[in-house]
Amino acid sequence: MNMTKIDTSLIVAQNDAHEDALRADYDSLGERLDRCGIDIAALTARAAAFGVAVPSWGVGTGGTRFARFPGRGEPRHIFDKLDDCAVIQQLTRATPTVSLHIPWDMADPADLNAHAEGLELGFDAMNSNTFQDQPGQARSYKFGSLSHTDAATRAQAVAHNIECIELGQKLGSKALTVWVGDGSNFPGQSHFIRAFDRYLEATKEIYAALPDDWHLLTEHKMYEPAFYSTVVQDWGTNYLIATELGDRAKCLVDLGHHAPNVNIEMIVARLIRFGKLGGFHFNDSKYGDDDLDAGSVDPYRLFLVFNELVDAEGTPGLDLSHMLDQSHNVTDPIESLMISAVEVQRAFVQASLVDRTVLSGYQTDNDALMASATLRAAFRTDVEPILAMARLQAGGAIDPVAAYRASGYREGVADVRPAVTGSGGGLV
Numbered sequence: 001m002n003m004t005k006i007d008t009s010l011i012v013a014q015n016d017a018h019e020d021a022l023r024a025d026y027d028s029l030g031e032r033l034d035r036c037g038i039d040i041a042a043l044t045a046r047a048a049a050f051g052v053a054v055p056s057w058g059v060g061t062g063g064t065r066f067a068r069f070p071g072r073g074e075p076r077h078i079f080d081k082l083d084d085c086a087v088i089q090q091l092t093r094a095t096p097t098v099s100l101h102i103p104w105d106m107a108d109p110a111d112l113n114a115h116a117e118g119l120e121l122g123f124d125a126m127n128s129n130t131f132q133d134q135p136g137q138a139r140s141y142k143f144g145s146l147s148h149t150d151a152a153t154r155a156q157a158v159a160h161n162i163e164c165i166e167l168g169q170k171l172g173s174k175a176l177t178v179w180v181g182d183g184s185n186f187p188g189q190s191h192f193i194r195a196f197d198r199y200l201e202a203t204k205e206i207y208a209a210l211p212d213d214w215h216l217l218t219e220h221k222m223y224e225p226a227f228y229s230t231v232v233q234d235w236g237t238n239y240l241i242a243t244e245l246g247d248r249a250k251c252l253v254d255l256g257h258h259a260p261n262v263n264i265e266m267i268v269a270r271l272i273r274f275g276k277l278g279g280f281h282f283n284d285s286k287y288g289d290d291d292l293d294a295g296s297v298d299p300y301r302l303f304l305v306f307n308e309l310v311d312a313e314g315t316p317g318l319d320l321s322h323m324l325d326q327s328h329n330v331t332d333p334i335e336s337l338m339i340s341a342v343e344v345q346r347a348f349v350q351a352s353l354v355d356r357t358v359l360s361g362y363q364t365d366n367d368a369l370m371a372s373a374t375l376r377a378a379f380r381t382d383v384e385p386i387l388a389m390a391r392l393q394a395g396g397a398i399d400p401v402a403a404y405r406a407s408g409y410r411e412g413v414a415d416v417r418p419a420v421t422g423s424g425g426g427l428v
């Protein structure tokens with residue numbers, strides 16, 4: 001059964017209106033790339049094979065700590081969320097998997113599998129939640145979880161993470177992402193060494209429960225919700241954690257979780273070099289952990305990150321989980337996630353255009369100007385015809401947002417999904 005959420009004939013009709021122009025643009029770009037020795041068909045196949053996971057929490061409207069303005073037809077539960085994720089995949093063909101957040105998405109694994117299978121979706125990394133208290137929870141995370149001073153609270157957080165692994169095993173997931181909000185708001189509130197030791201001890205218990213073919217992805221974040229110190233605050237601490245735990249422990253890089261102006265692509269290269277890069281949460285930011293749409297503020301930085309990833313292709317053991325992690329406050333989440341998935345895919349394809357032999361020569365010769373120009377030449381190349389052709393060939397939409405708007409999907413679900421004012425935001 002293929003439960004397509006958008007009528008296939010509508011997508012075909014939409015594509016028919018754009019196809020002639022696309023083929024002309026594609027042929028023109030193909031000729032240009034051919035002169036550089038690049039086969040556009042091979043590049044299109046690379047684009048088609050690329051995927052980034054949609055976070056289940058992303059399809060709901062986010063909020064800030066000031067307010068939350070609900071959108072129309074917001075998903076009521078994980079099955080609605082999966083439906084929305086299926087729309088994104090159907091139109092972009094770049095998001096074949098969904099990353100679940102527990103307990104927000106807790107449901108019978110058989111029901112989750114059946115629903116996802118019907119939508120032709122898979123499950124990516126599981127995300128645990130020990131940064132807020134859940135109804136009926138015995139112990140509070142107000143003062144931390146895996147690093148809490150109270151052993152029983154740490155044990156509760158460990159048990160929750162193991163529960164996430166066990167559910168994920170039934171869904172075909174292969175990774176657990178752990179982000180904790182643990183930290184302190186005042187100098188002196190927390191003993192840095194003891195808090196980190198408690199975190200390591202607890203996380204080792206989770207690692208011990210990790211299946212052999214899984215990764216444990218730890219995610220660092222400089223600040224928030226704690227504003228003076230954070231237990232897992234930067235990539236250095238994250239690297240120490242992954243090294244202490246073992247080979248299957250890797251670092252997850254959320255693009256918004258660094259100090260302003262930090263050279264993230266260099267962090268990526270360092271982690272690759274030492275076998276500890278595990279994956280990404282893609283988003284963009286201007287000031288802090290803004291969770292804006294990927295590539296919306298600094299597309300060149302996104303390109304430079306992918307420049308490192310493409311350069312490192314073939315590195316033994318490099319097996320990355322790509323996920324979006326955004327909060328949508330003023331846009332339709334489905335539209336934002338479609339655009340963001342395509343932007344991440346675009347950075348990947350642009351980075352694939354870099355002539356690495358030529359670049360390496362400029363680096364050896366210390367030709368800074370031409371080395372930089374080599375990267376910019378790739379970044380400036382408009383690869384939209386490649387992305388659109390990959391979508392068309394896979395049954396997606398040449399223009400995903402236009403097709404989505406023409407489908408009336410949001411209006412349709414708004415009729416059956418009552419407005420909500422609560423539910424989780426998107427701060428992770």
Ligand SMILES: [Mn+2]
Binds near residue numbers: 219254281325428
């Ligand atoms: Mn994140």
